[in-house]
Amino acid sequence: MARTEDTVRRIFVAVDIDHDIRHGLAAHLRGNAGRLPGSTPPPANWHLTLRFLGKTGQAGYEVVLSKLDGADLGDAFTLGFGGLGAFPRPARATVLWLGVDRGSEELNELAAVVEETVVSAGFMPEERPFHPHLTLSRIRPPQDVRELVADVPVFPLTQQVGRVTVFESHLGGGPAVYEALETFELG
Numbered sequence: 360m361a362r363t364e365d366t367v368r369r370i371f372v373a374v375d376i377d378h379d380i381r382h383g384l385a386a387h388l389r390g391n392a393g394r395l396p397g398s399t400p401p402p403a404n405w406h407l408t409l410r411f412l413g414k415t416g417q418a419g420y421e422v423v424l425s426k427l428d429g430a431d432l433g434d435a436f437t438l439g440f441g442g443l444g445a446f447p448r449p450a451r452a453t454v455l456w457l458g459v460d461r462g463s464e465e466l467n468e469l470a471a472v473v474e475e476t477v478v479s480a481g482f483m484p485e486e487r488p489f490h491p492h493l494t495l496s497r498i499r500p501p502q503d504v505r506e507l508v509a510d511v512p513v514f515p516l517t518q519q520v521g522r523v524t525v526f527e528s529h530l531g532g533g534p535a536v537y538e539a540l541e542t543f544e545l546g
Contacts, residue, residue: 396455439459
């Protein structure tokens, strides 16, 4: 489909998860948690969101790409995962997530650069502080997941983070489909 000046897309910037990590994490969760509560995205959708931009017109999208292309995104780093957690809290969870241990400082710095970049492109600043996590499930109505969070061991695999990806989120007729549009290399 040709993109015109009035094209509007749902855009976000993220660290994509490697195929081997997706496969390993899916097996880890199956073996330690069974079926997760709530609505779970397919492993193909797993990523670490750095900044959700939402509905973005073509002109704004192109400015973001230009700004990201000129940004110093820092050096590549190793990302190591932690245990499960929940928002707003495990006793009344609406989101179940996998935390980040190794590389969390670098991921926070990367998110700060992306935030500064998209704000310089004309987007409003994010109101919530960045919390590095991989969303595993959205839970409606809220549930108590304290036992699950306590029982699932830390996910032991790591991956190299060498790029950020700009995705488009396609909604409708099932789980969202995330299309990688552009990548920007670190270091």
